[in-house]
Amino acid sequence: MVLEIQKPRPIWQIMFSTHHTDVGLLYLITSLAALFMGGALALAIRLELFFPGAQIIADSMTFNRMFTVHGTTLIFLFILPFASAIGNYLIPIMVRYKDMAYPKLNAIAFWMIPPGFALIWLGFADFTWNAYAPYSIISAPGPAADMWIFGLKILGVSSILGAINFIVTILKCKHPDLPLSKIPLLAWAYLTSSLIMIVAMPTFAAALLMLLTDRLAVSGFFNPAMGGDPIAYQHLFWFTFHPEVYVLVIPAIGFMYEIIPRFSRKPIFSHSSGVAAFILLSIVGFASWAHHMYASGMSFTEKTVFMVGTLAAVPASAMHVFNFLATMWGGRIRFATPMMWSVGGIALFFSAGAGGVVNSAMPLDFVTHDSYWVVGHFHLFVMGTIAFGSFGFLYYIFPYVTGRMYNEKWGNIHFITSFIGAVMIFFTQHVLGLYGMPRRIFDYPPFPEWIAMNQFASIGGMLLGVSAAIFLANMIYSSAKGKEANMDDPWGIGGKYYYPYQQKNPHH
Amino acid sequence: MKKIVGLSCMLTILLVLPTIQYVFAQDAPGEYLDRRVEIWNLFFRMMTVAFVIGAIVSGTLIWLVWRFRESNPKAKPTKYEEAGEW
Amino acid sequence: MVKVSGHSTWPEWIYIGVVVALLVWVGAEAWNVERLIEHVPADAQIIKVTGQQWFWTFEHADGTKEIGELHLQKGKPYKFEITSKDVIHSFNIPDYVVLQDAVPGRINTVWFVPKDTGEFPIQCREYCGLIHYNMRGTLYVEDTA
Numbered sequence: 001m002v003l004e005i006q007k008p009r010p011i012w013q014i015m016f017s018t019h020h021t022d023v024g025l026l027y028l029i030t031s032l033a034a035l036f037m038g039g040a041l042a043l044a045i046r047l048e049l050f051f052p053g054a055q056i057i058a059d060s061m062t063f064n065r066m067f068t069v070h071g072t073t074l075i076f077l078f079i080l081p082f083a084s085a086i087g088n089y090l091i092p093i094m095v096r097y098k099d100m101a102y103p104k105l106n107a108i109a110f111w112m113i114p115p116g117f118a119l120i121w122l123g124f125a126d127f128t129w130n131a132y133a134p135y136s137i138i139s140a141p142g143p144a145a146d147m148w149i150f151g152l153k154i155l156g157v158s159s160i161l162g163a164i165n166f167i168v169t170i171l172k173c174k175h176p177d178l179p180l181s182k183i184p185l186l187a188w189a190y191l192t193s194s195l196i197m198i199v200a201m202p203t204f205a206a207a208l209l210m211l212l213t214d215r216l217a218v219s220g221f222f223n224p225a226m227g228g229d230p231i232a233y234q235h236l237f238w239f240t241f242h243p244e245v246y247v248l249v250i251p252a253i254g255f256m257y258e259i260i261p262r263f264s265r266k267p268i269f270s271h272s273s274g275v276a277a278f279i280l281l282s283i284v285g286f287a288s289w290a291h292h293m294y295a296s297g298m299s300f301t302e303k304t305v306f307m308v309g310t311l312a313a314v315p316a317s318a319m320h321v322f323n324f325l326a327t328m329w330g331g332r333i334r335f336a337t338p339m340m341w342s343v344g345g346i347a348l349f350f351s352a353g354a355g356g357v358v359n360s361a362m363p364l365d366f367v368t369h370d371s372y373w374v375v376g377h378f379h380l381f382v383m384g385t386i387a388f389g390s391f392g393f394l395y396y397i398f399p400y401v402t403g404r405m406y407n408e409k410w411g412n413i414h415f416i417t418s419f420i421g422a423v424m425i426f427f428t429q430h431v432l433g434l435y436g437m438p439r440r441i442f443d444y445p446p447f448p449e450w451i452a453m454n455q456f457a458s459i460g461g462m463l464l465g466v467s468a469a470i471f472l473a474n475m476i477y478s479s480a481k482g483k484e485a486n487m488d489d490p491w492g493i494g495g496k497y498y499y500p501y502q503q504k505n506p507h508h
Numbered sequence: 509m510k511k512i513v514g515l516s517c518m519l520t521i522l523l524v525l526p527t528i529q530y531v532f533a534q535d536a537p538g539e540y541l542d543r544r545v546e547i548w549n550l551f552f553r554m555m556t557v558a559f560v561i562g563a564i565v566s567g568t569l570i571w572l573v574w575r576f577r578e579s580n581p582k583a584k585p586t587k588y589e590e591a592g593e594w
Numbered sequence: 595m596v597k598v599s600g601h602s603t604w605p606e607w608i609y610i611g612v613v614v615a616l617l618v619w620v621g622a623e624a625w626n627v628e629r630l631i632e633h634v635p636a637d638a639q640i641i642k643v644t645g646q647q648w649f650w651t652f653e654h655a656d657g658t659k660e661i662g663e664l665h666l667q668k669g670k671p672y673k674f675e676i677t678s679k680d681v682i683h684s685f686n687i688p689d690y691v692v693l694q695d696a697v698p699g700r701i702n703t704v705w706f707v708p709k710d711t712g713e714f715p716i717q718c719r720e721y722c723g724l725i726h727y728n729m730r731g732t733l734y735v736e737d738t739a
Contacts, residue, residue, distance in 0.1 A: 061724055128721050134698060135681040139647070139723050224699030230682055231697060264576070265586045267594045270603060295684060295719075296695045297702035300632055304625055311617040318613045321565070322606055328572045332583050335573075343573060350565050354558045357617070361554065361624035363547045363631060366693045370684060370719040436688030438719050441727035445715070495594050522619075540671050540707040543631045547691045550627045554620065561616070 018103035023110050024088030025401070027081045030113055032475075034077035035387075037121075039468055041070035046425075046461030049454045052446045060442035064126040065144070067440060071129035072148070075248070076155050077117055079382065082390050083251040084110075084162050087190045089397065091166055093498070094187040096175035101168040105161055112158035116151040123147030128440060133222035133233040137214045149212050156205050163194035163201075185274045189254025192278040193247045196285065200247070204240035207233060231296055238289035246285040246313075249381060250278060252389030253320050253349075256342040259396055260324050263339035264331030265493060269323050277319035284313045294365040303362045310360040317353055321346060334493050337411035341392025344419045348384025352377060355430060370440075373433025376426040384422050391418070391471070398475075399490040400498060404482030410474045417467035424460025428453050518560065522553050634705045638671040645676070645683035645696035648725035650716060662731045664716065666708050667738045673705040684719035687733055695720055708735040 014022050045066055048057045057063045088106065092099050100106045125131070125148035127140040136145055170191045174183065183191075211233070213219040220226020222233040261268045268274060287309030294303055324346050333339065355377040359368050368374060391414070398406045432453045437444060444450050489497055576583065588594035641664070642653040652660045666672060676685045678696035686693045687706075694704040708714075716731035 060727055064721075064724070064726075126723075132682055132721070135722060139681050229699065231700075261594065265589055265594060267588065270606065273603065273606060295693055296682075297697060297700060300628060303628065307621060307624060311621050314617055315610055315613050318610065319606070322609050325568060325572060326606070328576055330586065331576050332578055332586055332589070333573070333576045334578050343569065347566060347569055351562065354562060357620055358551070358554050358558060361550065361620055361627075363624060363627045364551055364554070366543075366547055366691050367551060369693055370721075436686075436715075436717070438686070438717055438727075440721040443727050445730075494589055494592060496592075540635055541630060541633075542709055543706050544689075544691045546627050546631055550623060553623065557616065557619075 016107075018099075018107045020088045020092050020099045020103065020106065023100075023103075023106050024085045026110050027085035027088060027113075028401075030110075030117070031078050031082035031085055034073050034081070034117065036468065036472070038070050038073035038078060039465070041066045041073070043461060043465045045070065046458040048442070049444075050458045051455075052444050052451060054443065057442070061126060063442040064128075064440070065124045068125050068128050068148075069120060072120055072125075072152075074382065075129065076152065077113070077120070079248050079386055079390075080155075080159060081113060083190075083193070083248075086251065086255070086393060086397065087162075087166055089401070091169055091187060091190055092173075094184050095170055095173060096178055097169060097173040100165045101173050102165050106165050109158045109161035109165065112154050112161075116155040116158065119147045119151030119154070123151065130237060131211065132237075133211065133214065133228075133230045134224065136211060137223050138225075142215070146212065146215065149208050149215075153205065153208050156201050156208070159197055160201050163197040166190050166194040167198070181272070181275065185257035185268065185271060185278075186251075186254040188275050188278050189250045189257070192282040193250040196243045196247050196250075196282050199286070200240045200243040203236050207236035207240070210236075231293070234293050234296060235290065238292045239286075242289040242292065243282075243285045245378075245381070246281055248386055249349075250281065252345070252386040253278075255389040255393035255396075256320075256324060256345060259338045259342045259392055261327050262396075262495065263336060263342075263491075263493060264328050264333045265495065266327055266331045269326035269329075273319055274323055277316045277323070280319075281313060281316035284309070284316065288313060288360075291360055291365075294362055295369045307360050307362050311357065314353065314357060317349070321350055334491060336395075336491050336493075337406070337408060337415060338392040338396035340412060340415045341388050341395065344415060345385050345388035345392065348380050348388065348419075348422065351427070352380035352384055355380065368433055370438055371433035372429040372437045372439055375439050376429030376433065379426045379429070380422075384426065388418070388422075391415075394475075398478070399485035399487065402479045402482070403485060403487065404478055405485045405490060406478040406482060407474050410470055414467050414471045414474065417463050417470070421460045421463030421467060424463065425457045428457045428460070432457070518556070522557070634673055634703070635671045638673040638705050641666075641672050641674050643674050643676040643685050643696065644679060645685060645718065645722075645729075646679035647681065647723055648718070648729040650685070650718075650729070650731045663734060664731065665734045665736060668708055668711050668735050669738060671705060671707045673703055676702045676704070681722050682720050683722050683729065686717050686719040687714055688717065689714040690733075693719060708733070711735045711737055 014025065017023070044056065045063070048055045048063060057066070088100065123144040123146070125140065125144040127136045127145060131140075131145075131148065170183065170187055171180070174180070210219065210221040214221055214223050214226075214228070217226075220228040222228045222230050224230065257268060257274060288306055290298065290302065290306040291310045294306075355373070358364055359374070359377060395406055395411050398404070432450065435447070435449050435453070437450050444454070486492070487497065489495070574580070586594070639655045641655070644651045644653075649662055652664045654660075674685065674692070674694070676694050676696045677700065678698040680698060682698070683696040684693060685696050690706050690708060692704055692706050694702045696702070712735055714733040714735070716733055718726055718729035722729065
């Protein structure tokens with residue numbers, strides 16, 4: 001299914017299409033736009049923090065808005081839509097069906113994203129992507145806050161509709177000859193992450209509505225002045241968003257399950273272990289949410305329960321790491337660009353997880369809570385694992401979508417600069433947090449250690465900016481003028497590039 | 509095997525020390541627990557373990573990448589390559 | 595189609611066993627340290643801490659009030675009773691690893707003993723708006739007179 005750059009279709013045909021590859025393309029373009037826009041905000045933040053004092057950003061309110069929109073954009077407008085993009089392209093093919101179960105609903109789910117995107121960016125709220133009460137109720141300036149709430153409401157509905165489509169397609173539309181246990185691990189990744197989504201998201205939808213009515217002062221759920229409890233908001237928020245982070249990471253692990261066996265020239269070490277790990281993580285992931293709330297005044301027993309819940313989710317992730325390493329063992333590995341991203345992603349996935357285990361130990365949270373340690377930790381997940389896995393898969397799917405090959409040398413340079421940049425920023429931020437630097441601050445006192453580490457991190461940030469420019473250039477140039485790819489085996493590694501029956505499927 | 513033994517030795521030591529410490533940590537006036545010390549000690553114990561595990565995992569990954577790269581003179585085709593499908 | 599290579603998986607079970615053992619150790623250690631540090635000595639003096647946008651105020655047991663500064667005595671245990679007047683803040687003395695959210699409508703507690711004299715920064719560790727980045731104070735620990 002090759003992109004119509006070679007035989008252009010009118011753009012409105014793609015925009016009004018309900019075919020899964022067209023909807024996938026729309027999600028892809030939107031998510032990449034969000035990546036660059038949110039990334040630009042991050043670059044500005046890193047530039048500002050290079051020295052103490054105000055540099056390029058006029059005042060703290062602007063800074064606060066920038067990190068809020070940065071986080072909101074990259075999570076809701078890059079990671080989730082990118083996963084939807086790949087899911088749309090590949091799920092029907094992986095289950096040997098002609099399209100998604102509900103093609104029109106699929107298109108509707110996509111078209112809810114641009115309005116959500118617009119509301120978030122035109123509003124530019126300042127209350128962090130968590131939107132904690134009571135700040136978001138009594139102190140955050142509107143209409144930005146209200147626009148953010150509406151935007152997220154729309155995006156949440158979009159996610160739920162997309163998840164329903166994925167689940168029904170995989171469970172109900174799969175080919176009769178294909179048992180569920182034999183569908184590819186990437187399809188399992190989408191099944192489990194979609195199931196988490198529909199269980200977890202409604203809680204936040206409720207919380208958003210309550211936040212809105214509190215802001216309008218017609219209710220007092222989270223406002224102590226009206227008899228409410230701000231901590232209740234945190235419980236509702238994190239009940240959704242802890243499982244949500246697994247929704248973010250599971251597709252990226254799925255991407256690696258496609259790439260690593262392919263480029264190692266071996267099947268995955270244990271398909272059933274991968275399935276078990278995805279299912280285990282989906283369930284146990286619901287048991288840990290209040291580890292984000294250790295400092296909010298919870299009792300010893302409550303904290304212990306959530307620490308146990310957090311630690312219980314680690315073996316599932318460890319199973320994936322084992323699976324990848326065991327797959328590579330005894331293989332004959334071609335380190336093409338997709339493989340480099342996947343291997344780099346595993347390395348950073350492990351570091352992120354290790355830091356997370358440290359964080360989950362209740363007393364250590366007194367050192368790390370709301371400091372740059374947390375920023376470094378979660379960025380190792382969202383950038384180091386998810387974005388790396390996503391970039392790898394984007395390079396992998398590039399010939400499939402465009403019929404051309406990307407430039408391998410520049411793809412590798414993109415990987416190397418990104419890896420170095422990510423390590424420079426996010427490993428350093430762990431130490432910065434240990435030295436006490438809080439997160440979400442526009443300026444900091446001129447402690448020499450803080451300055452040095454911020455500068456080192458900012459240089460890493462600039463490196464990431466350079467790598468993003470390389471990436472953009474490679475994608476645009478290669479889509480238009482790249483060498484035509486051998487669609488049976490673009491990298492010449494042997495085996496089959498994609499699921500063989502797709503060529504025979506008349507709808508493709 | 510050696511790694512497992514070494515790891516267990518370290519873990520045993522790391523477990524014994526805090527237990528001994530508990531015996532001495534009774535609050536008497538003038539002899540209160542210092543939370544900084546407790547917390548940072550825990551942190552450094554965990555860091556030791558984390559870095560040991562990290563060295564094992566990343567060492568394994570680096571070795572795998574090196575040994576099974578396609579351009580390695582010792583590289584030989586996997587048994588799935590003849591079938592052409594994996 | 596994905597091929598499943600048939601082989602023994604006992605290495606994976608051993609690996610998972612090691613991972614679980616390590617996690618149990620982490621949990622046990624953390625539980626133990628938390629238990630130790632949450633035990634408040636009976637003779638701890640109460641200091642009421644109030645956070646508001648964007649400064650800290652303190653009230654000693656004898657009624658003395660301070661704004662932005664806190665003067666304590668070395669070697670004595672103190673228990674902070676922390677609350678907020680408006681939005682959530684978080685009271686943090688990084689050098690002494692004191693940290694607890696200041697939540698309006700509730701009182702959170704944390705205790706410590708300042709064992710070194712000197713000046714130590716106090717900062718806010720929960721986003722609270724415009725001047726969150728500069729919601730700072732100073733802890734002065736003096737020798738017992």
